[in-house]
Amino acid sequence: MKRISLTQHLIEAQRLHNSIPAELRLLIEVVARACKTISHSVGKGALGDVLGSASSENVQGEIQKKLDIISNEILLQANEWGGHLAAMASEEMEGIHPIPNRYPMGEYMLLFDPLDGSSNIEVNVSIGTIFSVLKAPEGMVTPTEQDFMQPGTMQVAAGYAVYGPQTMLVLSTGNGVHCFTLDREMGSWVMTQRDVKIPEETSEFAINASNARHWYPPMQRYFEELQAGKAGPRGRDFNMRWVASMVADVHRILTRGGIFIYPADVRDPSKPGKLRLMYEANPMAMIVEQAGGAATDGKRRILDIQPHALHQRVPVFLGSKNEVELVTRYHTEQL
Numbered sequence: 161m162k163r164i165s166l167t168q169h170l171i172e173a174q175r176l177h178n179s180i181p182a183e184l185r186l187l188i189e190v191v192a193r194a195c196k197t198i199s200h201s202v203g204k205g206a207l208g209d210v211l212g213s214a215s216s217e218n219v220q221g222e223i224q225k226k227l228d229i230i231s232n233e234i235l236l237q238a239n240e241w242g243g244h245l246a247a248m249a250s251e252e253m254e255g256i257h258p259i260p261n262r263y264p265m266g267e268y269m270l271l272f273d274p275l276d277g278s279s280n281i282e283v284n285v286s287i288g289t290i291f292s293v294l295k296a297p298e299g300m301v302t303p304t305e306q307d308f309m310q311p312g313t314m315q316v317a318a319g320y321a322v323y324g325p326q327t328m329l330v331l332s333t334g335n336g337v338h339c340f341t342l343d344r345e346m347g348s349w350v351m352t353q354r355d356v357k358i359p360e361e362t363s364e365f366a367i368n369a370s371n372a373r374h375w376y377p378p379m380q381r382y383f384e385e386l387q388a389g390k391a392g393p394r395g396r397d398f399n400m401r402w403v404a405s406m407v408a409d410v411h412r413i414l415t416r417g418g419i420f421i422y423p424a425d426v427r428d429p430s431k432p433g434k435l436r437l438m439y440e441a442n443p444m445a446m447i448v449e450q451a452g453g454a455a456t457d458g459k460r461r462i463l464d465i466q467p468h469a470l471h472q473r474v475p476v477f478l479g480s481k482n483e484v485e486l487v488t489r490y491h492t493e494q495l
Contacts, residue, residue, distance in 0.1 A: 166349035187244040194238035195321035231274035247303035277405025286324035288407025292443040293317040312463035318443035358453040359417035362480035374425035419479035433475035454484035458491040
C-alpha cells in the first residue's frame, strides 16, 4: 500500500465527500497528536513514574490512575488553544470544560475517555483513548451541558487510539472506517487499513462472565446458548475473549469479527449499564456501524438514544451484525 498520512487522507476525503471541513481536519490532527503524546507516556511505564494510582477519584467514584490524570491533561492542553473547539467533556471530569476566553471559540465540541482500560495499565495490556466530535448548536454563545445532549447520529467524527505492540488510530468521519499506525521513527500516522469491514457472522464473543449470576434472563439465555456450543441450539462452538479494555476488545472485533457485550444487571437498577453513552458507547457505535456492524443497548440502536446526562450509562451490545441482532431480539421479546 502506498504510504498515505493521516493529513493526506483527510484532505483527500474532503475532496471526495466534502464532509471534512478544514476546522474539523485540524481538530482531528490535534487529537491524533495528543494520542501520540499519551502513547509516549504509556510506553515509558515505570521508567516515567506514571504507574500506580493517584490519591483521587473521578466523577464516577472510581480511583484514578496517574495515567488517567496525565492523559486527561494532555488532551485538554492540546485542544483548548487551537480555535477549533467551543467546549470539551471528559469521562474524568464532572462538568464540561469551556474553552478559556483568551482563546478563540470554534464550532465543534469534543468528548473523550482519555484512558480506557485503566485496570490494565500495571499489567502491560493494551489500553486506549476514545473520542467523539459533535457540532456546536447553531447560535450557541456560552456552552452548557445541554449543548452536548445530542444523539450519536449527530457525531461528525469518532475514533480511538489503541496503545499496544503498535500504536494505532482508528477513525471514522462518516465515510467508512480507516486505520492508521504510528510510525515511531518518523512520528507520523500512516494508513495501514482502508474501509475496514466487520464480518456479519462470528464465533467469538467478549463479555465479563464473572457477572453472569447478576444478568437478566434474556442475557442468561443467550450466554447459555453460546456455552452449549455444537450440542446446543446454535449448532456450533464459540470462543470467549475478554481483555477488560473496551478499546482492545472492540479493535479485535473490528479486525476479525465478534460481539462485545456489557449488559445491564440486577445489582443497581439506577445504573442501567457500566459504560458511558457519550464517551464510549456512541463513538464505538459509530465506528462499528460504519464498518458494517451493529450496536444496540439490548433494545434500541445506541446512536438513536437521546442523552439526558453527561455521564449517562447504557448497556452495550456491538459487533458482528447477526449476533447483535439475535441478542437484541431476545431482549425485545421480553418487553
